[in-house]
Amino acid sequence: MITVNNVTKQFGSFKALDSMSCKIPKGCIYGMVGSNGAGKSTLMRLITGIYKPDGGSVEVEGEAVYDNTTMKNRIVFVPDELYFLPGATLNRMSKLYSSVYERFSYDRYKELLGVFKLNPNSAISTFSKGMKRQAATILALSCNADYILFDETFDGLDPVMRNLVRSMLYNDVMERNATAVITSHSLRELEDTCDQLALLHKGGIVFENEINDLKTSLYKIQVAFDKPYDRSMFNDFDILSFTKQGSVSSIIARGNAEETTSRLKTMNPVLLEIVPLSLEEIFVFEMDALGYEFSDVLKEEVL
Numbered sequence: 001m002i003t004v005n006n007v008t009k010q011f012g013s014f015k016a017l018d019s020m021s022c023k024i025p026k027g028c029i030y031g032m033v034g035s036n037g038a039g040k041s042t043l044m045r046l047i048t049g050i051y052k053p054d055g056g057s058v059e060v061e062g063e064a065v066y067d068n069t070t071m072k073n074r075i076v077f078v079p080d081e082l083y084f085l086p087g088a089t090l091n092r093m094s095k096l097y098s099s100v101y102e103r104f105s106y107d108r109y110k111e112l113l114g115v116f117k118l119n120p121n122s123a124i125s126t127f128s129k130g131m132k133r134q135a136a137t138i139l140a141l142s143c144n145a146d147y148i149l150f151d152e153t154f155d156g157l158d159p160v161m162r163n164l165v166r167s168m169l170y171n172d173v174m175e176r177n178a179t180a181v182i183t184s185h186s187l188r189e190l191e192d193t194c195d196q197l198a199l200l201h202k203g204g205i206v207f208e209n210e211i212n213d214l215k216t217s218l219y220k221i222q223v224a225f226d227k228p229y230d231r232s233m234f235n236d237f238d239i240l241s242f243t244k245q246g247s248v249s250s251i252i253a254r255g256n257a258e259e260t261t262s263r264l265k266t267m268n269p270v271l272l273e274i275v276p277l278s279l280e281e282i283f284v285f286e287m288d289a290l291g292y293e294f295s296d297v298l299k300e301e302v303l
Contacts, residue, residue: 007056034200
């Protein structure tokens with residue numbers, strides 16, 4: 001488990017993390033989303049021991065990571081801004097990684113080369129942006145680390161390669177009980193990948209939950225009646241949003257969808273439909289409930 005407890009990190013006058021706390025269970029894919037400057041990359045560098053917290057603590061399996069070479073050997077990090085040795089090929093970089101990571105597997109390295117179809121003898125500097133991201137993924141996954149961190153996981157990858165990277169992450173989590181922590185500016189990228197999702201804003205976590213819980217707790221109802229009615233008709237329901245156009249109303253509600261449907265049927269509607277919400281819609285309404293303006297938190301780049 002990764003435990004972040006009341007962590008603060010500041011760079012000059014800029015407070016990147018402000019008393020942030022979270023727990024990331026072992027054996028899951030944990031996603032973080034937020035605008036630029038929200039604190040995602042800083043948190044990852046604290047978890048991997050690149051940065052030392054100014055306040056609070058960051059522990060992996062109960063141990064501090066900073067200056068802990070044993071624990072760092074179990075953690076691999078692919079940053080947003082990739083770095084390779086000047087003029088290096090994948091084969092040369094694999095030798096560097098194998099000298100650092102005790103569990104680096106050349107068998108897996110060769111397997112991943114075949115999957116991603118990259119030439120290990122070509123200079124990485126000649127690769128496209130997406131190919132460089134693939135190269136970094138090959139090296140990271142070959143380390144067989146217990147904790148795998150990807151900052152902007154899918155940046156530069158085409159849809160086929162995104163699905164391939166997802167598949168690789170699933171395999172590591174399922175087969176080795178590894179823990180993956182990934183970030184993105186896009187909820188769409190994380191929706192079908194993560195077990196848990198956290199929304200970061202201005203150095204803190206404003207919302208965190210399991211994906212399945214998010215998707216089942218909120219839903220949209222489209223309902224119509226052949227008589228005049230208004231929102232007061234639904235005062236006994238847990239309603240987050242109510243809009244009406246003509247005789248048809250769209251309602252965002254929280255709770256058990258089956259129970260709500262059964263109760264609404266007793267009111268004899270002429271139209272009744274339960275519509276699942278996208279993850280983006282769920283976050284909009286959850287943020288509203290917490291008093292945040294979603295557009296201020298994520299901006300258009302996330303939507």
